Amino acid sequence: MIDYSKVLSSTVSEMKPSGIRKFFDLLQGRDDVVGLTVGQPDFVTPWHIREAGIDSLKDGKTYYTSNAGLEELRVEIANYLERRFSLKYDGASEVIVTVGGSEAIDLAVRACVEPGDEVIIPTPCFVCYEPCVRLAGGTPVILETKAKNNFKVDPEELRALITPKTKMLVLAYPNNPTGAIMTKEELEEIAEVIRDTNIVVLSDEIYSELTYGRKHTSFASIEGMHERTIVASGFSKSYAMTGWRMGYIAAPKILAKQMLKLHQYVIMCAPTTSQFAALEAVKNGDSDIEMMKEEYDRRRKYLLKRFAKMGIECFEPEGAFYAFPNIGKFGLSSEEFCERLLNEYKCAIVPGNAFGETGEGFARISYAYSIKHIDQALDRIEEFVKTI
């Protein structure tokens, strides 16, 4: 009999499945549960975008595109980045269309990180950075952001973690799971810390369109940072296009060229139908973003009001579509809190420690759901916390 322990990569075998997944698995087949767990828009992709995908199929556009993606799409992504975030990229050579922001992150890490390299990852954060770094043989170095700093990266704490082995810094604002953002001034302080180093920044800006009150500042737009920033972004969150799997990298030519080789060998090209839909989104989707953002903002305000009423402390999220309330005062671990809420009150939220140990004492609540749904879930949370 084959000995699978000899077959499998030890790096992969030792990798823990995502803590978000673990919670989703508990929900399988439970129709009685009201969940606020999912990090995806509850909107359907706007019709004109879907239609562009359908039309491309009707027209028989079922071929591979160039490895980097349709040139027209790359040029439009570059136009969009300039229009929305004052970034300057050459669509022909500095943009790669990827399979979601997920692939963009993986490309950035694998193109830069070698065994022995350290990558500074501020947590709580989205779940994929650490495993991607480990797969590349790198060492994740955790920078714990704190509620008292509104979950932003503190420049002095960053400075203290930098060693001669530091290769990359991950910045992921607006943030999943906290909803924190970093302002231009705060990003400038980060830039000062790394300006004289060779540290490259992976800036995951997938929630860049979803900010409430303050416009997103891209790290690549901070003076002198363009040359060392790889922007990873995508269509999933801003255009409600999760299932189309469309993302992109924008980076200086010399970096993009190397990432393109990885993409070429592993993916060939992102799905063609999705690329045609994305082209329509990026050209004509600004008003869709506005409409969805207004609705998220309404839900965000509602959620905060209800938490205040319940006496649950909740940091005010300024971006993405998550709230990260502090549940520490109830004396249960995040997992215990969420499991009891699920089992006793049939309401699902994600334990904060699924996003790193710093998330302990918190829970992530997605407000990418209708107000009616949110209301129902919050009623259950309210009932539950009365009992503990």
Ligand SMILES: Cc1ncc(COP(=O)(O)O)c(C=O)c1O
């Ligand atoms: C911070 C962050 N980055 C990247 C992604 C990946 O998104 P996708 O691969 O759908 O573009 C997600 C998805 O939840 C996310 O929250």
